[in-house]
Amino acid sequence: MQVLADKHDNAVHLFERECSIQRRHQKLVEEAPACVVDEDLRVRLGEAALRLVKACKYTNAGTLEFILDSDRNFYFLEMNTRLQVEHPVTEYITGLDLVKEQIRIAEGQRLSFAQQDLHIRGHAIELRICAEDPANSFLPDTGVLKNYVPPSGKDIRVDSGYAQGMEIPVEYDPLIAKLIVFAPSREEAIARMRWAIDEFDIVGVKNTLDFGRFVMDNQHFCSGSYNTGFVEQEMSHYHRGADDSSGAMAAAIVAFVHREQKEKSIMVGTKSPGSAWRMARK
Numbered sequence: 261m262q263v264l265a266d267k268h269d270n271a272v273h274l275f276e277r278e279c280s281i282q283r284r285h286q287k288l289v290e291e292a293p294a295c296v297v298d299e300d301l302r303v304r305l306g307e308a309a310l311r312l313v314k315a316c317k318y319t320n321a322g323t324l325e326f327i328l329d330s331d332r333n334f335y336f337l338e339m340n341t342r343l344q345v346e347h348p349v350t351e352y353i354t355g356l357d358l359v360k361e362q363i364r365i366a367e368g369q370r371l372s373f374a375q376q377d378l379h380i381r382g383h384a385i386e387l388r389i390c391a392e393d394p395a396n397s398f399l400p401d402t403g404v405l406k407n408y409v410p411p412s413g414k415d416i417r418v419d420s421g422y423a424q425g426m427e428i429p430v431e432y433d434p435l436i437a438k439l440i441v442f443a444p445s446r447e448e449a450i451a452r453m454r455w456a457i458d459e460f461d462i463v464g465v466k467n468t469l470d471f472g473r474f475v476m477d478n479q480h481f482c483s484g485s486y487n488t489g490f491v492e493q494e495m496s497h498y499h500r501g502a503d504d505s506s507g508a509m510a511a512a513i514v515a516f517v518h519r520e521q522k523e524k525s526i527m528v529g530t531k532s533p534g535s536a537w538r539m540a541r542k
Contacts, residue, residue, distance in 0.1 A: 261274075261275070261276050261305055261306060261323065261324045261326070262274040262275065262276075262321070262323055262350045262358070262362055263276065263309055263318075263321070263322050263324065264292070264320075264322075264358075264365065264371060265313050265314075265318050265319050265322070265436040266363075266365050266369065266370050266371050267317060267365070267368055267369075268368060268370050269314070269373075269415065270370060270374075270473055271310050271313050271314060271318075271372045272310075272373070272374065272378060272479050273305075273306040273310055273375070274350050274354050274356065274358075274378060274446070275292065275293055275302065275306070275348055275350070275354070275378070275380055276292065276293055276294050276297055276302060276305060276354065277290050277292045277293075277323075277350060278291050278292070278293075278294035278295065278296070278297075279346065280486060280488045280490060281475060281481070281486070281490045282376065282488060282490075282491065283398045284520050287345070287388065287474055288386065288387070288388050288390075288468065288471070288475075288491075289386070289387055289388070289474075289481075290345075290346035290384070290385070290386045290388075290541050291349060291383065291384060291385040291386070291446070291449070292349040292350055292352070292353050292378050293353060293383065293385050294379075295446060296328065296332075296484060301332060301334075301530070302339075304327060304334075305334060306375075306519070307519040308324075308326075308336070308385075308499075309324045309358060311422065312324060312336070312339070312341070313367045313470055318339075318341070318368070319364060319438070320339050320341060320342070320365055321342070321343050321347075321358055321361065321362040321363060321365070322340060322342065323337055323339065323340045323342075323343075324336065324338075324339045324412065324446065325337040325338050325339070325340070327488075334448065335538070336475075342425060343358055343359065343362060345374060345435070345438065345501070346386050346438075347386065347486075348386060348438065348440045349384035349385065349386050349417065349440060351385075351395075352382065352384035352415075352417075352440065352442040353380050353381055353382055353384055354379075354380070354381075355381065355384070355396065359442055363364075365402055368417075373493035377472070382442055382443060382444050382445070383443055383444070383445055383446040383448070384440060384441065384442045384443075384449060385441055385449045385453050386438055386439065386440045387438070387439045387440075387452065387453065387468070387469075387472040387475075388462070388468065389435070389436045389437045389438070389439055389462070389467055389468055389469055389472070390434040390435050390436060390467065390468045391403075391427065391428045391434040391435075391436055391465045391467055392434050392466065392467065392468055393429050393466040394468055394470065394471040394474075394495075394498060395498070395499060396411055398468075400430070400434045400479065401428070401434075401465045401466040401467070402427075402429060402430050402465065403414050403427070403428055403461070403464045403465040404425065404426070404427050404428075404464050404465075405422060405423070405424055405425060405426050405428065405436075405464045405465065405536070406424075406464040407424060407461050407462060407463035408422060408424040408426075408461070408462055408463075409415065409421060409460070409461040409462075409465075410426075410437065410439075410460055410493050411455075411457075411459035411460050412437075412454040413456075413501065415441060415443060415452065416439075416440075416441050416452065416456050417438075417439075417440040417441070417442075418437055418439055418440075419437060419440070420436065420437035420438070421437075422436055422437065427530050428464075428465050436462070436465075437458065437465060439453070439456055439457070439472070441453045441456055444512075445455075446484075447482075450476050452478050453472070454473065457469055457472050457473045457476065458473070471482045471498065474494075474498050474534045475490075477496060477507075477529040478497075480488055480494065498512040517525070
């Protein structure tokens with residue numbers, strides 16, 4: 261639950277974000293609102309978050325993290341006393357600039373709105389694009405960004421500190437960029453994210469773009485029936501897809517080489533030398 265609290269005992273929550281798709285307890289995909297949270301649960305989560313904020317006399321932007329069990333009971337985990345990486349999805353569904361609000365609070369200003377003024381509009385999804393290899397346990401990768409062309413268009417946002425030609429070093433977090441999309445519905449947001457991923461061109465380091473596409477196509481994600489075990493439960497399907505694609509690539513290369521050899525033999529007016537395997541045995 262995203263919260264804002266000023267120095268005048270005013271506090272609001274800006275609704276929830278869903279962050280269950282993780283590796284090593286670090287988030288990869290985030291969205292708002294959460295498709296498993298109905299209005300009753302949203303109200304109870306918000307009330308619990310604000311009780312905690314007021315009990316510790318907190319001021320600033322902050323995020324309270326909860327875990328939800330299969331019986332829809334929720335449990336408090338921790339509070340992050342700052343803006344989080346996924347704050348853009350909350351900005352999209354509320355229309356607020358959270359960085360601006362955080363600065364206003366630091367200046368001692370009062371919140372300019374109350375809880376009843378806040379409403380959810382549409383749906384937003386964020387993909388963290390990291391220099392990691394999903395096919396190899398998400399191990400970090402380094403190198404130079406030979407190609408780096410982010411997508412653009414209506415309700416597509418890319419937050420990044422990199423540009424083409426820059427190096428991804430070992431000294432920093434592997435996060436390259438955040439890709440955020442917004443649409444009137446979750447289904448449309450998923451479709452827009454697919455398009456944005458396909459338009460994002462990154463060459464030079466292994467990254468999580470393809471994994472993001474895998475998530476957007478996954479039936480469990482699309483139906484909303486997934487949990488924090490998603491990566492462990494679904495990665496076998498991702499690996500199978502990677503194996504299939506590499507096999508197809510190998511077959512294409514063999515076919516290309518065979519065609520080139522055949523055309524070359526015709527051009528020089530010689531007979532085909534026959535099977536390469538037979539030649540290799542001579």
